[in-house]
Amino acid sequence: MPPAVRPRRAALCAVTALTALTAVVVTPAPATPATSAATAAFPASAAKPAAHGEPLELRFGACPESVPEPPAPDRVECGELAVPLDHEKPHGERIRIAVxxxxxxxxxxxxxxxxLxxxxxxxxxxxxxxxxxRAKLPASVRRAYDVIGFDPRGTGRSAPADCGPMGGLFEQPGADPVPVGPEAExxxxxxxxxxxDDCADGVGDALPHLSTAETARDMDAIRAALGEPRTHFLGVSYGSYLGAAYAHLFPHRVGRMVLDSxxxxxxxxxxxxxxxxxLLRQRAVFFAWAARNESRFGLGGTAADVRxxxxxxxxxxxxxxxxxxxxxxxxxxxxxxxGRTERWQPLADGxxxxxxxxxxxxxxxADPHDSPASRTFEAANRTVKCADGPGPTPARILADLHSARRADPLPVLTGMEASTCAYWHHRPTRHTPLGSPDAPPVxxxxxxxxxxxxxxxxxRLAERLPGSRLVTLHDDYSHGVFASRGNACVDGTAAAYLVDGTLPDADVHCTGPGLPEPTP
Known part of the structure; x- marks a missing residue:
């Protein structure tokens, strides 16, 4: 049995709310540069609890310095929305979501x-x-939509998760992530x-509530606060998972939704x-690519040489x-x-x-692994993953480690964050449901x-969202596609859907760039 839950730290504390979640209003304010005025809008205690009895409002004003200014005449404005820590208890404790x-x-x-x-x-x-x-979106999309960003709960300025030392994750140099032998395992x-244990100490009784499902409910609270009947959404990578969770919970409020990567x-x-x-497959492609460009990198003329x-x-x-x-x-x-082919040349050069x-x-x-932003990211990453469903057993973790090393003696295991869930103090009983036959096609x-x-x-997700269409960028090896790879076929298809609301008649197949040519 897991130990008793610890009291959570101030970063996640909240107080009792007296007003219902539906009592939300939006009060726009003229945008101002992110100068000292931003401090008033976003105090140093960015994850401060909602005040007792505070109305659930979303007021916009200045942004913190972390938010860049868009090119004129565009402007950006920021605010906070108080939401229940547990949406099943709308009159209970609340946290603030930065928008x-x-x-x-x-x-x-x-x-x-x-x-969103x-x-x-x-x-x-x-x-x-x-x-x-937004700066990368097609002009027609920028003209059609207010683009809404937000820090999901547990990240950035929205009640950031704090797992402290995280089992030594930030020690440098870290332990070899590929343990070999019983002692290392x-x-x-x-x-x-x-x-x-560190996450239980730092996050405490908020541990079950920093989940994708709760964040999806926060998205709907943002929609309501903005007075919009539908949520239009662009989610990349994990954002696709979040969007699919929203579609399951609020299928009749789904507008136009692009789920990328x-x-x-x-x-x-x-x-x-x-x-x-x-990643092993991709690394083999990288080795062969560097070998084909031996005159540029000098790492050998065969993939085996580069390896x-x-x-x-x-x-x-x-x-x-x-x-x-x-x-x-x-x-x-x-x-x-x-994950991105434009990073292959710097890796080979390094x-x-x-x-x-x-x-x-x-x-x-360029960014240190133990920076404050990285620490919050790593804490939120594991906290959300472990709140979203049951974790593996320690025996399965070791079995998969052995399998990975049989496939390749030197696997890349950096992304195995959910292994921590084997020891998590909160044990969800089911995985986050995604998609719904009642949602419109996306x-x-x-x-x-x-x-x-x-x-x-x-x-696999398309099966959970009947009638949806898939745009595939072929001959491409990178993560993140729409308004990212500069592909006219992808961008044009997605923009037409977002602006006109019309899905293609069938899945779309676009021609990708292939592997990059290294610069001199």
Whole structure:
């Protein structure tokens, strides 16, 4: 049995609400630059509890400095919405959800409503995404929609999860993420157990409520606060999972929904295992690509040569870490690079520089793993995954580790976050339901060779959303497609659906860019 739940920290505390969730109003305010006025709108205690008896309102004003200013004449404005910690207890404790808005740039006749957006994760901050993603959207979509970003509960400025040391996750250099032998495996399982204890200490009795289903209910509260009859939504990666959860809970409130780089239905742990296998396939493609460009990278003329260079680099960093950068940090950099082909050249250059000069500087990511934003992301990621359904058993974790090492002695296991759920203090009894036959058909988008969210997830989710259409970008190897890859076929299809509301008559097949040509 798990130990008694600890009191949660101030970041997740809330007080009793006296007003109903339906009592929501929106009070627009002129947008102002994110200067000192932003401090008044978003105090340092960004996750402060809702005040006792405070109306459930969404007032817009200045944004924090983390939200960039869009190009003129567009403007961005931010606010907070108090929502129940547990939506089944609408008069109970509440937390605040941070929301941003960039108004539509078109005429009133062109306006189609609000488009909520989510960048993925779980754990990704959506507050600045209203600006950054909107800038990449086709002009017709920008003219038609107010783009609404929000930090999902547990992330960013929305009652951020705090798991403290997370079982040593932020120690540098970290333990090798591929344990070999009984002693290393026991140490690995113990680190997962400590991580679960740390999250229970930090998050406390909010642990069951930082879930995708509760966030989907927050989305509907945002819709109601904005006075909109339907939720139009663009979700990328985990955002597709969130959108599908919303479609299950509120099928008759679903408007036009684009789910990009789709996480399929089922267990997060099963998803992590599938992803780890796809990463091996992608890494083999990377090795062959670097070999074809031997004159540029100098890592060898065959995939086996490049793999030897890769293994030599990893082994050297495992034996002699550089300023906290060892095997775990190298694997993290590889995991990030394999998801987007534009990151392959920097990875190959980093390996070459290490082998030539013994310097790992070019392999280090720009953002430190133990930064405050990264700590919140890692905590929210595991907290949400473990709140969304049952976790694996320790025996299954070890069996899958052995299977992964049989497939390849050096697997990439950085994305196995749901392993922590084996020791979680809150044990959900079922997985988050996704999709509904009562929801209108939506548009799914996928890259043919995406290793982060394999294309099979889109096919499986389509079965839960009858009549939906899938846009596949063939001969593409990257994660994130719509308004991301610059593909006119994908972007044009999605834009026409969002603006006109008409789905294609059949699934759409677009031609992708293939593998990149390295620059000199």
């Amino acid at each position: 941003s808005r960039v108004p539509a740039s078109g005429t009133p006749a062109e306006r189609r409503g609000v488009l 957006v989510n960048p993925g994760g779980p754990g990704g901050s959506g507050l600045p995404y209203a600006v950054t993603k 026991v140490a690995y399982l113990k680190s997962l157990d400590r991580m679960a 789709v996480v399929g239905p089922g267990s997060w742990y099963d998803f992590d295992v599938r992803q780890s296998r796809e 030897d260079a890769y293994e030599h680099t990893r082994r050297g960093l495992a034996d002699r870490p550089q300023q906290g950068f060892g095997a775990a940090e190298f694997d993290r950099a590889v995991y990030r690079a394999l 390996i070459r520089a290490y082998l030539r000069d013994g310097d790992a500087a070019r392999l280090r990511p 548009l799914l988008v996928a890259s043919e060779h995406d290793p982060v969210t394999p294309v099979e997830g889109a096919h």
